[in-house]
Amino acid sequence: MGVVAMRFKVATTFVFCFALLSIATPANADTKGKNGDRNSDEVICIDELTVSSANESKRVALPSRLMKRPPKFIDLITNCGVITIRPEFGQAPIAVTFMSSLVQQKYFDLTSCHRLTTDVTSFIQCGDPTGTGMGDKVFTYQKENLPKRFGKYREGTVAIQNRNGISSQFLIFYEETTLSPNHSVWGRVVNGIEILHYIAEGGIDGGGTDGKPTRNLVIERAVLR
Numbered sequence: 001m002g003v004v005a006m007r008f009k010v011a012t013t014f015v016f017c018f019a020l021l022s023i024a025t026p027a028n029a030d031t032k033g034k035n036g037d038r039n040s041d042e043v044i045c046i047d048e049l050t051v052s053s054a055n056e057s058k059r060v061a062l063p064s065r066l067m068k069r070p071p072k073f074i075d076l077i078t079n080c081g082v083i084t085i086r087p088e089f090g091q092a093p094i095a096v097t098f099m100s101s102l103v104q105q106k107y108f109d110l111t112s113c114h115r116l117t118t119d120v121t122s123f124i125q126c127g128d129p130t131g132t133g134m135g136d137k138v139f140t141y142q143k144e145n146l147p148k149r150f151g152k153y154r155e156g157t158v159a160i161q162n163r164n165g166i167s168s169q170f171l172i173f174y175e176e177t178t179l180s181p182n183h184s185v186w187g188r189v190v191n192g193i194e195i196l197h198y199i200a201e202g203g204i205d206g207g208g209t210d211g212k213p214t215r216n217l218v219i220e221r222a223v224l225r
Contacts, residue, residue, distance in 0.1 A: 043198040045080040051112050051131065051218055058129050062139055063101045066093050071100055071224040074187065076108070076126075079218045080199070083172075083192035085158050088185065092145040095160055095186035100224055102127075102168055108222040113172075116204060116213035122175040123153075124196055125161060126219060127168045139166045143184050151181035156193055159183035174200050 070089035075082050087096040102108060108127060115125035115133055128135035143162055147153060153173045161169035162182050171183060174196035189196070195217070202215035 038194045040194050040198040040201055043080055043195055045198075045215065045217075047079065047216055051110055058105075058107055060102060060105050060107055060138065063097050065097075067097045067100060070096055073190070073225050074100070074103060075223045075225060076192075077220045077223065078195065079216065079220060080195045081192055083195055084190050085187040086190045087187045088145065092184055092186040094141050094144060095166060095184050098139055098166060099160075099170070099186060103222040103224050106221070107168060108219050110221075111219050113199070113217040113219070114212060115210070116200060117210045118200060118203060119209040120177055121179050122177040122200070123171040123173045123179075124199055124213070124217065125169060125171050126217070127161070127170045129168075133169070135168060138168055141166055143182065145185045146183070147181045147185065151179050153177055153179055153183075153185070154188075156189035157185055158187035158189060159185045172196055 070087055070093075072086070074085045074087060076085065087100070089096045107129070111127065111129050112131050113124050113126035114128060114131045117123055117125075125133065143166075153159060153171075153176070155173060155176045157171075157173045159171045159173070160166050160183055161171055162184060166184065170186075172189060174193065199213050199215050199217050202213060204211040205214045206212075
């Protein structure tokens with residue numbers, strides 16, 4: 001084989017292998033916690049996951065001090081894909097410490113996001129092992145990082161469901177909205193917002209604007225990274 005022909009063959013092989021590598025790597029692969037380019041039409045959910053049945057909130061140990069090394073991201077691995085949250089430790093150190101502690105103790109594993117609102121509030125509520133929205137309040141502290149302008153919560157905001165303190169429940173806003181500024185903001189969704197849109201588009205089970213979502217969103221497990 002001539003030198004020119006050999007060089008052509010090597011170059012062709014390299015291009016072919018590079019093409020295969022490009023095909024094998026999803027265009028929306030995300031390892032750094034940035035929003036992908038998917039839309040809600042591309043979301044596929046698996047409904048075979050079994051949610052843990054709990055009549056009361058799981059028992060957990062409460063953190064006694066602020067964490068020294070907060071996570072860069074928290075991944076909610078759900079039946080519809082991964083929702084990545086970037087914690088705002090600088091603005092809400094107590095809330096981030098508390099929620100990170102719950103993640104480490106597998107508190108959110110196999111729990112459903114039990115509530116959807118499709119009126120002007122526009123959020124999905126998760127974090128109650130009982131799936132009723134009446135899960136125990138497990139911590140109390142002074143609220144932090146509250147919205148300053150008219151209680152505005154931007155799309156992708158993750159806030160504590162505050163009821164005279166802090167509970168394990170949290171709200172993820174899938175659209176910008178205005179709500180009473182009582183819910184401490186502790187993170188932002190940086191990947192997987194299309195999953196929230198997909199759940200919201202399915203509406204409420206039985207109709208209405210507030211209740212159990214028709215499309216199930218189950219947190220299989222939550223991971224710090």
